[in-house]
Amino acid sequence: MPFSQLDFNENEIRTKLTAITNEQMGLPILHRFSELTTRQKSKFNEKMCCYIAGLPQDGYLEKLHTDFCSVMGDIFETLKPEECFIQSINSNKIHLEKGDDLNERLEQLERA
Numbered sequence: 769m770p771f772s773q774l775d776f777n778e779n780e781i782r783t784k785l786t787a788i789t790n791e792q793m794g795l796p797i798l799h800r801f802s803e804l805t806t807r808q809k810s811k812f813n814e815k816m817c818c819y820i821a822g823l824p825q826d827g828y829l830e831k832l833h834t835d836f837c838s839v840m841g842d843i844f845e846t847l848k849p850e851e852c853f854i855q856s857i858n859s860n861k862i863h864l865e866k867g868d869d870l871n872e873r874l875e876q877l878e879r880a
Contacts, residue, residue, distance in 0.1 A: 771828050790812075792819070
């Protein structure tokens with residue numbers, strides 16, 4: 769059975785296709801499609817359609833998985849954690865009373 773719309777509707781498969789296509793376009797692997805320009809979206813769709821058309825009739829999911837692992841393997845080989853930005857998230861809970869100033873309470877937490 770060939771690749772179908774039902775396959776594309778599966779989040780895992782769509783994520784793998786996106787990563788492979790981003791890599792083909794020289795974009796960061798997890799770059800969001802919604803952040804592409806109109807011209808980039810057109811090129812992205814064209815590349816993804818060509819990739820899907822080139823998948824074998826049988827075993828297309830295995831081929832997709834193999835290609836995805838290859839792309840991700842390249843990423844992990846060249847990954848430099850010291851160059852990755854990790855956002856600091858404050859998970860402290862704030863108890864607010866009616867009339868409290870949220871900005872003031874947040875500043876207090878930042879100083880603590």
